[in-house]
Amino acid sequence: xxxxxxxxxxxxxxxxxxxxxxxxxxxxxxxxxxxxxxxxxxxxxxxxxxxxxxxxxxxxxxxxxxxxxxxxxxxxxxxxxxxxxxxxxxxxxxxxxxxxxxxxxxxxxxxxxxxxxxxxxxxxxxxxxxxxxxxxxxxxxxxxxxxxxxxxxxxxxxxxxxxxxxxxxxxxxxxxxxxxxxxxxxxxxxxxxxxxxxxxxxxxxxxxxxxxxxxxxxxxxxxxxxxxxxxxxxxxxxxxxxxxxxxxxxxxxxxxxxxxxxxxxxxxxxxxxxxxxxxxxxxxxxxxxxxxxxxxxxxxxxxxxxxxxxxxxxxxxxxxxxxxxxxxxxxxxxxxxxxxxxxxxxxxxxxxxxxxxxxxxxxxxxx
Amino acid sequence: xxxxxxxxxxxxxxxxxxxxxxxxxxxxxxxxxxxxxxxxxxxxxxxxxxxxxxxxxxxxxxxxxxxxxxxxxxxxxxxxxxxxxxxxxxxxxxxxxxxxxxxxxxxxxxxxxxxxxxxxxxxxxxxxxxxxxxxxxxxxxxxxxxxxxxxxxxxxxxxxxxxxxxxxxxxxxxxxxxxxxxxxxxxxxxxxxxxxxxxxxxxxxxxxxxxxxxxxxxxxxxxxxxxx
Ligand SMILES: Nc1ncnc2c1ncn2[C@@H]1O[C@H](COP(=O)(O)OP(=O)(O)OP(=O)(O)O)[C@@H](O)[C@H]1O
Ligand SMILES: [Mg+2]
Numbered sequence: 001x002x003x004x005x006x007x008x009x010x011x012x013x014x015x016x017x018x019x020x021x022x023x024x025x026x027x028x029x030x031x032x033x034x035x036x037x038x039x040x041x042x043x044x045x046x047x048x049x050x051x052x053x054x055x056x057x058x059x060x061x062x063x064x065x066x067x068x069x070x071x072x073x074x075x076x077x078x079x080x081x082x083x084x085x086x087x088x089x090x091x092x093x094x095x096x097x098x099x100x101x102x103x104x105x106x107x108x109x110x111x112x113x114x115x116x117x118x119x120x121x122x123x124x125x126x127x128x129x130x131x132x133x134x135x136x137x138x139x140x141x142x143x144x145x146x147x148x149x150x151x152x153x154x155x156x157x158x159x160x161x162x163x164x165x166x167x168x169x170x171x172x173x174x175x176x177x178x179x180x181x182x183x184x185x186x187x188x189x190x191x192x193x194x195x196x197x198x199x200x201x202x203x204x205x206x207x208x209x210x211x212x213x214x215x216x217x218x219x220x221x222x223x224x225x226x227x228x229x230x231x232x233x234x235x236x237x238x239x240x241x242x243x244x245x246x247x248x249x250x251x252x253x254x255x256x257x258x259x260x261x262x263x264x265x266x267x268x269x270x271x272x273x274x275x276x277x278x279x280x281x282x283x284x285x286x287x288x289x290x291x292x293x294x295x296x297x298x299x300x301x302x303x304x305x306x307x308x309x310x311x312x313x314x315x316x317x318x319x320x321x322x323x324x325x326x327x328x329x330x331x332x333x334x335x336x337x338x339x340x341x342x343x344x345x346x347x348x349x350x351x352x353x354x355x356x357x358x359x360x361x362x363x364x365x366x367x
Numbered sequence: 368x369x370x371x372x373x374x375x376x377x378x379x380x381x382x383x384x385x386x387x388x389x390x391x392x393x394x395x396x397x398x399x400x401x402x403x404x405x406x407x408x409x410x411x412x413x414x415x416x417x418x419x420x421x422x423x424x425x426x427x428x429x430x431x432x433x434x435x436x437x438x439x440x441x442x443x444x445x446x447x448x449x450x451x452x453x454x455x456x457x458x459x460x461x462x463x464x465x466x467x468x469x470x471x472x473x474x475x476x477x478x479x480x481x482x483x484x485x486x487x488x489x490x491x492x493x494x495x496x497x498x499x500x501x502x503x504x505x506x507x508x509x510x511x512x513x514x515x516x517x518x519x520x521x522x523x524x525x526x527x528x529x530x531x532x533x534x535x536x537x538x539x540x541x542x543x544x545x546x547x548x549x550x551x552x553x554x555x556x557x558x559x560x561x562x563x564x565x566x567x568x569x570x571x572x573x574x575x576x577x578x579x580x581x582x583x584x585x586x587x588x589x590x591x592x593x594x595x
Contacts, residue, residue, distance in 0.1 A: 068477045273456050276418070277470040277517070278446030280439070367418050 073286075080290035084298075091295075094259045098299025098350075101252055102342055103306040105245045110311060110338065112237045114318070115230070127199040131192040131211055132219040142190045145216065149194060154207050157195040163188045189218060201228070249349065252299070256292050256353030263291060264358050268365060276367045281359075288358045289351050296350020300343035307338060368394040368525065368556045369415060374424030376410055376580075384410040386580040388424070392558060397551035399567045400560040402577035408560035409453055411577070412527045415558075416448050417441055429524065446474050449523035451531040453560075455514045457502040463489070464498040467517045474521055488520040489513075491546055493539075508534040515543060519550065526550065528559045532566070544570055 084091045133142060142160050149158045161169070166188040196207050204222055212220045264271070271284055371390035377383050385407045392398055400408050413419040415428055417436075426433045429447060436444060449470070457466050464485055471481045489495045492512035502510055511534050518526060526547070532540035544566055551557050551572075561567060567574055576584045 064477065065475070068475050071478060072472070072475070270458055270460070273458055274469060274473060275442070276416070276445065276450065276452075276456065277473055278442045278444075278448075279469075279473040280442040283442075283473055 076286050077290045080287055081294050084294050094255060094295055095298045095302055097255045098252055099302025099306060101248050102299060102303035102346060105241060105248050106303055106307040106338055106342055107310050108241050108244060112241060116234055127196055127204050128223040129194040129208060130221045131217050133190040134216050134218050135189060137190060137216045146192055154197055155194055156197045159193045161191045163190050166191060252349045253353040256295050256350050257357030260288050260292055260354040261357045264361050271365050272367045284362050285358055288354050292350035292354025293347055296346035297343055300346025303342045304339035368392050368429060370427040372425040374421045374426055377422040383580050388582050395554050395556055397557040398573040398575055400558060400575050406577040407580040408577055409529050412529055412560060415527060416445055416450055447523050448525045448527060449518035451514050451518045451528035453529040455510050457510055457513055459501060459503045462499050463502055463513050466502060466513055467520050470517060470521045484520055488516040492516045526555055526557045530560060532563060540566055
């Protein structure tokens, strides 16, 4: 041992334990691959001799190393799942908590998406831009203007309401016809009602600016207050969704974390023994990460199921409601996208929660 | 291989477990550690595998100063040290086979290899037919042998055994000791804590005797209760 010891004792030890110093005669086959690796990774010059020897077996065993790693992960994942299934009731509670929690933002985002569809669909929201014409414009001129506008790229439809039509309508809806008839002539202007193709606020205001510069137009009014309100509500909804998502995110981390924490407490003995025979922190934490992974995945799955069920329950009445507004609006199915998102975030948060709750705890279990 | 340089261990309650121990174990050497109950044998072994830290002094194992090892290096050290624990440290939620396999899984052996090595190891301690049983259903001596099988399953460079034959009959004890001797001849460094002075005498290796935490003699036992 003397030669090696002189090397070691004097200066800083190498970063990983070098196995080659451990034996009188390194047995050819009993050094496992995982142990060969560290000295190979950071080999100072003096180890080249022993390294050459190891190299021979290494070309085939680099692949073997990965195979072993994958086999380990599969085994650990399988064990973690079967441990969850072994205590179905306790696990079910955790999964239910996760599922219910995660379905909440899912439902909210589904609602918002559908509202956004409504806001975007022309039948319900069609913005009206009303052009009040100057009184000198005759019916003929007005119809010519209407035709011009109808061929405009940004405009979908134009309707001309002549002063007399306007008066008739006014009489019909306001009941103030008598009062108007006292006047000598019809005070109402002709109106061109323009329906823009794009009802986004920006496009509408652009169009408005263009129309106001047309000759013969006194005033342009955009009837889009309620759309603005809806959009404001949608923005608010987005904010709420973000807030709720963050809260749920924390709740899921806590729920998974607590479950994993109990798991660690229950398996203290095992952790001790594994550490005593040389299990690294990573090796020890792996099963718990997989437990978190499964909980998250199952929770996400359950949340997807609940979100879909909610959709089926609500879509019928929603469609009926929409039809009352002469809308062919159909709530869109949450679909694969939301389900995948739920499962993916479930997995990620499960692993993260498991990591956060067990890392420190595992480090403190010192044999 | 194992060097103690004025090592003392004082427990938090003020008890002195080890007092100024100087010890040098060569690579490939086999030695026995004896002393009365409470002399500090287990404490000394625990210091070597970092289950305890010394209050003063330095320990070197395999050329590494233990105090300088970073946390991440400790597992690699332990993988090179097989330990038979006085209290066995078996897991009762899995079979004998799975207990013995733990060091191999930790070290990343592939599955076929694990099977072969575990069976070879169980065969060595005569428990091949009990591999599927839970350690709970084994006798004290059988549990002890499972512990031995686990300690040597990955052919560690260093073997520390704390009363490995405490619950075994003389024949079986002699057999296990012979196996240890064979490992020693194959280059393993071995330190065995034991009360069985007869056996120690017959084996004829170095004997380190502790008393109340102090190292009182080193050498081979030649005649009754006598150290040279
Ligand atoms: N964690 C501890 N805290 C306080 N005192 C301890 C601790 N561990 C051991 N001791 C004391 O240190 C002394 C040595 O203990 P140790 O276990 O090393 O004895 P031993 O030689 O292995 O005895 P035995 O032959 O009975 O196993 C004992 O008196 C014991 O009470
Ligand atoms: Mg003891």
